[in-house]
Amino acid sequence: MNKKYIFIILAALLIPLINGCNKKPANKALIITGQNNHDWKLSSPVLGQILEETGLFSVDIMTTPQQGGDMIKFNPDFSRYKLVVLDYVGDPWSEKTNSEFVDYVKNGGGVVVYHASCMAFPDWKEYNEMTGLGGWMNRNEKDGPYVYYVGNQLIFDTTRGPAGSHGDAHEFEVRTRNTGHPVTKGLPVRWMHGTDELYQQLRGPAKNMQVLATAFADTSFKGTGRNEPVLLALEYGKGRIFNTLLGHAGEGGGPAMQCTGFIVTLQRGAEWAATGAVTQIIPADFPTAAAVVLRPGIREITTCEAFEMITDYDIQKSTRYYTQIQAAISDAAGDEKKLSGLEKKMVKVLKNNKATAEAKKLMLRELSWMGSDYCIKPIKELVNVPELKDEAEFALERLGK
Amino acid sequence: MSEKTSRREFIRRSAVIAAGAFVIPEIIPSPAMGMGGRTAPSDRVVIGAIGTGSQGMANMRDFLRLKDAVQFVAVCDVDSARLNRAKMMADNANKNQDCRTYADFREFLEKETPDAVSIALPDHWHGIIYTEAVNKKLHVYGEKPISRTIKDGQTIVEAVKKNNIIWQTGSWQRSQAHFHRGAELVINGRIGKISKIVVGLPDGGRSIGTPPVKEVPPELNWEMWLGPAPKAPYRGVSHWDWRWILDYSGGQLTDWAGHHIDIGNWGAGLEYTGPVEISGKGVYPPEGIYNAPVEYDFTCRYANGIEMRVANASRLEHGMGTTWYGDLGWIHTDRGNVLTASNPEILKEVIGENEIHLYKSQNHWQNFVDCVRSGNQAIAPIEPAYRAISVALLGEMAMATGETIRWDPDKEEIIDNPRAARLLSRPYRKPWTLPTV
Known part of the structure; x- marks a missing residue:
């Protein structure tokens, strides 16, 4: 057979394969940002890229009005999405938006709460039940217990005191606490995370919440000396919430967001929140106890x-x-x-x-x-x-x- | 009668004579201490040390702590600073300056004729030096793990059997009362029929990346340190930290296999066999010269249905140590005198006269010396040590290949998997070869 014809036949065979790769992602995700005491202009695009890299999500990024703006205008149609990602700390939303968001989650919508978003909406009861743990914004014992590990035991500590702080940013080891949850199943039990703020002394309702991973807040970095939660999985109504306290943004994401451990746990957490299961395999470049692994371009190297x-x-x-x-x-x-x-x-x-x-x-x-x-x-x-x-x-x- | 036995008898007879203050030439240091009710020096086991790093020196100290048990006459190391330290220790004990030093084990084995030798080397040297020492009919106190590869291990076992010498593995946990007690309760069925053994070994540590090539320190013979291992530039990593590099060792997994896997086998009666199927997963450092797994989790199935899971401690409920699970409960044992059970009453059980009494030793080094004198088998003989490290090495192979490996524990062969079978040995760099037995 003529070589040219073989080429054509092969090309014809490849077309459906190529189409298969370009298939539209099954899930729509909405990132909400626009106000934050962190640089949301750095973090939101990176979050979007991380989600799209999975091939499972197409991402819309929606910004709220600026601080002091008219929040009535902010009224996304949550029902169009399988996943809502919060990169937001700012003015309260309208009551209508709040109640639509609560309905969305109650009816099975997925949510990812990213880093500083755990401090948002201190007075919105339902939101705090979704995040499980939060900090700052005058949170204290009225908002719920401190939650941390001592040895292998999860402690709910009702001692009075303020919620939320962090020591100096540094590389730290994350300890996978729940190896049976879809998000963390198969992960190394110990892995190094890129330089990040390690949130500590968080408090909240902590109901229907599983602590998936912790990190030891070393006192030499002004830490509490406790094993503080860093990844949480929650259920609210029929909805699922993945709360990652990691990922303080820098240029291009910075080491905290470029950390393969952050990227992969976010991708898995997002899929779980959106669908209830995780189909992604754990990539070869997931970090270990030996060293931090960064993906400067966020994307996995094939x-x-x-x-x-x-x-x-x-x-x-x-x-x-x-x-x-x-x-x-x-x-x-x-x-x-x-x-x-x-x-x-x-x-x-x-x-x-x-x-x-x-x-x-x-x-x-x-x-x-x-x-x-x-x-x-x-x-x-x-x-x-x-x-x-x-x-x-x-x-x-x-x-x- | 072997040459060795006759030599031992000669020593024993000499001891009797020495009580009459006769001095035996050749190996006896000048201050003859045979008088005043003390053991005659000639009744001490004349011993040499090959490998005088931290573990080698620790063993020397443990031998010298015994009352009138050994006399170190020669030491050997590729690091002259460490060699000198070992000589000083021996000379201090001998109260003279006569301990001989060797930079090359071949010269040591050619010139020296001690009763025994204490060997503590990086794993990649075990195949050659253990076999050569045993071929010279020396009794050996040898550090775990027995070998870096299964092929090396098989050769050493064969050499020990053929030469009929006393072998003591440095698996000293066997000589600790609580490990012994745990294993003895298990083997006598106090937790019923055993279905599972879980072995927790340490997690791996931090990477150091790839340090730059450095000048070799003048005291270290780097070429000889590498020996049969692939040629590698010196990057400041040799003593102690060799264990994190797969060319020399297998990390925490192979370092500790000779302890907690060995204890697991001892209690479950598996010390003279091996698993039939091995599968699992390792977590390797993302980069750098340390490439041994930092996490590992594999399961071995034995022909009698027992399952052994070996994993880094952070993955396990009981953490470090050995846990046996039977149909009546579990027993967990670890260092630091840890011996716990699902029901504490189990630990009060008395082992009857007609039940199985495992070999009892109260001091691992004394046990070796006693056995060299008596000709009895030591508490940690060669084959169980080989079987213990085989479990780790088969696990290492399963993790590296990603395959479920099938193993014939009688023929000691990989079944139907030529790729994995290639990992049974590591080719030696020329001119080194594994000695024949």
């Missing part, structure tokens, strides 16, 4: 891109993309087609004159156990390269060649 980046890989700077390739290999377990695809990409690195010796060494190490006959010849050729000789021999010996 395995294909990781292969390109590993080509000019500098061991002094980062082994991150290598780690991602390792994870892709173990994820492909049992799938010969996928494994063979990965092997071909690794061999391509071996043959690439521009790839560094370090990159090739790492590929050789993976091929040493997962390679097939396909990689033998290219590996044998590297035995003659002095700086790769050892690793090439290592691989060949393991491969039994």
Whole structure:
């Protein structure tokens, strides 16, 4: 058959696949912002991008009138959305909007409460029941207990005192407390979070609330010395609320919003709030107890891109993309087609004159156990390269060649 | 009769003679201390140490704390500063300056003829040095884990059996009363039929990224430190922290397998077998030279239906330690004298005369010395140690490959999975080879 025809047929076969990728996301999400004691112009677009990256949401961003403006004009049609994300601290909404929002949640609408939004609407009872915990704005014991962990025990502390504070921003370890909840199932139990404000001494009704994760507020950063909640899941009527206390925004999101842990928990929390389940897999670049992982562009690096980046890989700077390739290999377990695809990409690195010796060494190490006959010849050729000789021999010996 | 046995008998006979103040040449230091009711020096176990870092020195101290038990005559390390410290410790104990030093274990094994050797090295060296020492018919006190790979472990086990020497693994928890008691209650059915064992080992720690290449300190022979491991530039990481790098060790998982997995096997009667199916997941550092898993969670199924879950402590209800679950309850044991049960009454149970009495030792190092003298098996012999680390290594393989691994614990082979089978060994860098037995 003529090569051109094969190309056309292949292209025709690909069209439905491409269309499949561009399928309109199933869920509409609304981000509400426009007033905040934080820079909402930095945070809201990043929140939108994080949600859209999932392929599950199309996002509208709606801004309220400015402070002191006419709130009657702010009256979104919540019923058009599966998810409402609050990046808002400011003037009370109109009673009509409030009651429509409460109805929306009661009837099964999903809500994400982001960072400072936990301090909004101190006098709106229903809102505080949705967020579970909040702070500042004259909140105190009248608003509910302090909630934190001591050891493995969740404490509801009714001691009198103000609600809400934070110490100096710093990197801290998040402890996953609930590994059975859809949002946190399968996450590392301990993971490092990028430099952020760690909210502490929050108080609230804390009803129908699960603490999904905490972080230790270290006194050396002016923390309370308690394990403070950072991720909450709540139910209100038929609705679900995910309250992330993380993510203080900086330029381009800053380290708190670029943290893969923040991004992924937000994406999972949003899906759970909108649908009641989480279908997303935990990406290979989720941080661990070993180190913070940032995604400067918010977007996840694909395995294909990781292969390109590993080509000019500098061991002094980062082994991150290598780690991602390792994870892709173990994820492909049992799938010969996928494994063979990965092997071909690794061999391509071996043959690439521009790839560094370090990159090739790492590929050789993976091929040493997962390679097939396909990689033998290219590996044998590297035995003659002095700086790769050892690793090439290592691989060949393991491969039994 | 083996050469070894005759030598031991020679030592024993000499001891009797020494009571009459005869001096035995060759290995006896000048201040002969055979008088005044003390043990004759010739009855002490003549011992050497290979690897005199923190654990090697700790073991030397533990041996020297015993009354008239051992005499260190030679020490060996690739770090001259550490070597000198070890010599000082031995010389102080011997009250002379005669402890010999070696920078190369091959020279040590060629020239020295001690009764025993205490070995504490990074895991990647275990295969070669354990096997060579055993092939020389030396009794060995060897640190856990037995090996970095299953192939290395099999070779060491074979060497120990063939040479019929006394082997004591540094799994000293076996010599602690509460671990012994927990295991003995379990093996005698006090919590009924065992269905599950949960083993909690430490979480992994922080990454250090990739530090720049540094000049090797003058006291360290870096090339010899690496030995059979892949060539790597020196980045300031060698002593102690080797355990976070997969070329040398498997992180907390393999470091601790010889303790809590071993205790789990001991109580459940699994110490001479292995699992048949292993699957699980690891959490690896996102980057940097430390690449051992910081979290791990895998489950092994044994042929008799028992399930063993091994995970980092933060993932587990009981945290660190070993918990056995039976149809009548559970027993949990950990360091710090922890021994708890679902019902505290279980812990008051008396083990009857005709029930199983597990090997009892009150001091791990004394037990080794006693066994070297008596020829009896030590409390932590080679095969259970190999079986304990095998569990961790099979778990490591399951996590790395993402596969459910099937294992034949009798033939000690991976079933039907050529990719995983390649991970049973790690090729050695030339000119190093795993010795034959």
